[in-house]
Amino acid sequence: MRIKNTFTQLKENGEKALITFITAGDPDLDTTERLVLEMERKGADIVELGLPFSDPLADGPVIQKSSQRALEGGVRTPDMFQLVRRLRKNTDIPLVILTYYNPVFSFGLEAFVKEAASAGVDGLIIPDLPLEESDELKKITSSQGVDLIYLLAPTSTDERIKRTDKKAGGFIYCVSITGVTGVREEFSSSIENLIKRIRKYTSLPLALGFGISNPQQAGLAAYYADGVIVGSALVKIVEQHGDNPDLLIKKVGEYVGSLKEGIPGQFSDFPI
Amino acid sequence: MYPDKNGHFKEFGGRFVPEILMPALEELTGEYYRLKEDKIFNQELTSYFNSYVGRPTPLYYAWGLTELMAGPKVYLKREDLTHTGAHKINNTLGQALLACKMGKKKVIAETGAGQHGVATATAAAMFDLECDVYMGEEDMERQSLNVFRMRLLGARVIPVSSGSKTLKDATNEAIRDWVTNIENTYYIIGSVVGPHPYPEMVRDFQSIIGREAREQVLSLEGRLPDSLIACVGGGSNAMGLFYPFLNDTEVEMIGVEAAGMGLDTDKHSATLTRGRAGVLHGAMSYLLQDEYGQVSPVHSISAGLDYPGVGPEHAFLNITGRVNYGSITDQEALEAFQILSETEGIIPALESAHAVAYLLNNKEHFKDLTLIVLNLSGRGDKDVNLAARLLEVE
Numbered sequence: 001m002r003i004k005n006t007f008t009q010l011k012e013n014g015e016k017a018l019i020t021f022i023t024a025g026d027p028d029l030d031t032t033e034r035l036v037l038e039m040e041r042k043g044a045d046i047v048e049l050g051l052p053f054s055d056p057l058a059d060g061p062v063i064q065k066s067s068q069r070a071l072e073g074g075v076r077t078p079d080m081f082q083l084v085r086r087l088r089k090n091t092d093i094p095l096v097i098l099t100y101y102n103p104v105f106s107f108g109l110e111a112f113v114k115e116a117a118s119a120g121v122d123g124l125i126i127p128d129l130p131l132e133e134s135d136e137l138k139k140i141t142s143s144q145g146v147d148l149i150y151l152l153a154p155t156s157t158d159e160r161i162k163r164t165d166k167k168a169g170g171f172i173y174c175v176s177i178t179g180v181t182g183v184r185e186e187f188s189s190s191i192e193n194l195i196k197r198i199r200k201y202t203s204l205p206l207a208l209g210f211g212i213s214n215p216q217q218a219g220l221a222a223y224y225a226d227g228v229i230v231g232s233a234l235v236k237i238v239e240q241h242g243d244n245p246d247l248l249i250k251k252v253g254e255y256v257g258s259l260k261e262g263i264p265g266q267f268s269d270f271p272i
Numbered sequence: 273m274y275p276d277k278n279g280h281f282k283e284f285g286g287r288f289v290p291e292i293l294m295p296a297l298e299e300l301t302g303e304y305y306r307l308k309e310d311k312i313f314n315q316e317l318t319s320y321f322n323s324y325v326g327r328p329t330p331l332y333y334a335w336g337l338t339e340l341m342a343g344p345k346v347y348l349k350r351e352d353l354t355h356t357g358a359h360k361i362n363n364t365l366g367q368a369l370l371a372c373k374m375g376k377k378k379v380i381a382e383t384g385a386g387q388h389g390v391a392t393a394t395a396a397a398m399f400d401l402e403c404d405v406y407m408g409e410e411d412m413e414r415q416s417l418n419v420f421r422m423r424l425l426g427a428r429v430i431p432v433s434s435g436s437k438t439l440k441d442a443t444n445e446a447i448r449d450w451v452t453n454i455e456n457t458y459y460i461i462g463s464v465v466g467p468h469p470y471p472e473m474v475r476d477f478q479s480i481i482g483r484e485a486r487e488q489v490l491s492l493e494g495r496l497p498d499s500l501i502a503c504v505g506g507g508s509n510a511m512g513l514f515y516p517f518l519n520d521t522e523v524e525m526i527g528v529e530a531a532g533m534g535l536d537t538d539k540h541s542a543t544l545t546r547g548r549a550g551v552l553h554g555a556m557s558y559l560l561q562d563e564y565g566q567v568s569p570v571h572s573i574s575a576g577l578d579y580p581g582v583g584p585e586h587a588f589l590n591i592t593g594r595v596n597y598g599s600i601t602d603q604e605a606l607e608a609f610q611i612l613s614e615t616e617g618i619i620p621a622l623e624s625a626h627a628v629a630y631l632l633n634n635k636e637h638f639k640d641l642t643l644i645v646l647n648l649s650g651r652g653d654k655d656v657n658l659a660a661r662l663l664e665v666e
Contacts, residue, residue: 061434064435104565
């Protein structure tokens with residue numbers, strides 16, 4: 001319920017959600033914990049934690065390298081749950097795990113979701129699990145009170161959007177461009193069409209991601225969507241300053257603050 | 273019949289890909305099913321197979337090998353005699369023709385050793401398609417001659433420096449390209465792996481191997497073989513041979529995986545023997561992975577078998593027991609590589625040498641059988657440098 005409450009609260013205040021992504025365990029789990037708390041302090045509304053996978057085929061080079069660093073540091077599924085448990089002692093911010101299907105499947109769908117729920121995870125995003133293959137996991141997440149968050153893309157047909165709306169929980173992750181995650185100079189101008197097309201078929205909050213990397217782009221995205229997802233731009237800061245956690249936390253905090261300022265607090269069309 | 277309409281072979285197969293690709297895969301499936309039944313498409317493909325690839329390939333009675341076996345007669349299906357030297361061309365021509373029919377101007381592919389890359393570059397050159405091939409940096413170094421061949425054929429070879437810098441990572445990178453350029457790019461996958469419809473489609477294009485072999489053995493011997501043997505990496509040459517015989521329940525089938533330095537080391541690629549169910553590159557199948565589902569590094573002397581996954585239909589045929597899977601080490605394959613060269617005057621690809629080795633190492637199993645067909649999936653020209661290096665050291 002944390003995700004729904006967050007969007008409802010934001011809506012009441014006439015604000016948009018800032019959703020930030022970092023990889024769990026890059027540069028290390030303690031720093032990830034501090035980063036989450038700092039991002040919340042600087043205005044993040046929801047945090048996505050990446051559970052690293054060896055073959056992240058929906059990710060560009062920045063997140064690929066980050067996943068590799070975390071895996072080389074020994075981060076595996078149980079560490080993720082421990083991290084969330086520790087975080088839950090200090091924060092109530094919605095936490096979403098983003099990972100690929102194999103780590104979830106390998107842990108056991110039911111075991112994974114139960115562990116996640118009891119640790120305090122609110123949602124799950126699995127970019128290589130499309131609608132058609134998600135029935136079994138969806139049943140489990142529903143029974144455990146975890147939102148299974150689906151993705152929609154510019155290539156999604158109206159028919160797929162309708163079917164996704166029937167299943168999706170939390171919010172819909174709208175992929176702004178055809179491509180992988182990453183920092184881009186050019187930010188797709190077709191997002192207006194995408195959001196309007198998806199909005200026709202769903203009343204769930206729509207969060208826009210992929211390629212949003214600066215306050216201007218975040219502001220533009222928030223003009224249309226209910227939330228803005230920023231990942232690679234933050235992970236890039238982790239890459240640059242991973243060897244100096246104090247400086248890293250300061251830099252990430254500043255960046256999240258600037259994103260928050262870039263997001264205007266009006267134009268929401270999310271019906272409560 | 274498998275797969276079902278969602279591309280599942282029971283619990284295996286399916287489509288585990290980003291949403292961006294789903295509409296394109298649905299479109300591809302529709303187009304493929306339509307053309308599969310299209311008379312003109314099939315005539316065209318057959319004509320390329322005959323005049324360009326050199327099909328049908330011979331079914332050769334290997335009397336030297338037969339003598340060594342002291343029991344069953346051994347026939348070799350000579351895919352090594354195809355244009356470009358391996359079965360890979362059957363699939364790339366089929367898919368390139370399909371890409372043309374779909375109006376695509378550009379194809380991409382992944383490659384490990386470069387065999388599928390060369391076969392794709394060849395088909396692209398013939399059909400006048402732009403072609404990008406993704407190849408791990410480490411493989412590019414090991415197989416520099418194939419890199420040159422691809423470039424000569426007009427393809428662009430794109431080095432992949434992520435992860436282990438080998439086939440698995442080249443495949444990730446090809447999928448990322450595809451996700452980005454989905455509107456105008458056709459992805460030619462090189463084996464019976466990937467999301468639906470690829471495992472089915474690649475199997476169908478490769479089935480020419482088994483259809484020919486079945487007809488040839490019936491005409492030469494007047495009966496079906498007792499046993500079929502083929503090596504399995506992703507598994508396309510094996511599926512191609514096995515598929516037309518699946519309903520002949522009296523025909524035993526054996527897939528041979530790479531045991532590398534040994535099954536009890538962490539340097540092998542014996543996915544069905546030592547892996548468990550998991551998802552990689554868009555399909556549920558067997559996978560070599562750690563306790564938490566991270567894909568393991570793999571090894572084989574033969575680059576074509578050096579892959580942590582396997583086609584979902586093999587995973588299915590493994591659990592139903594229709595096909596038996598065994599494995600052969602680097603050393604055993606290298607010995608068979610020499611034995612076949614000496615006894616038959618045929619230098620096999622190191623991949624195919626795994627199948628030969630399985631035969632030679634299991635004489636006891638085969639001694640009461642009378643007729644065996646082994647798929648000689650490729651020729652060994654590409655491996656002579658490596659073999660020379662390894663054998664001189666010995």
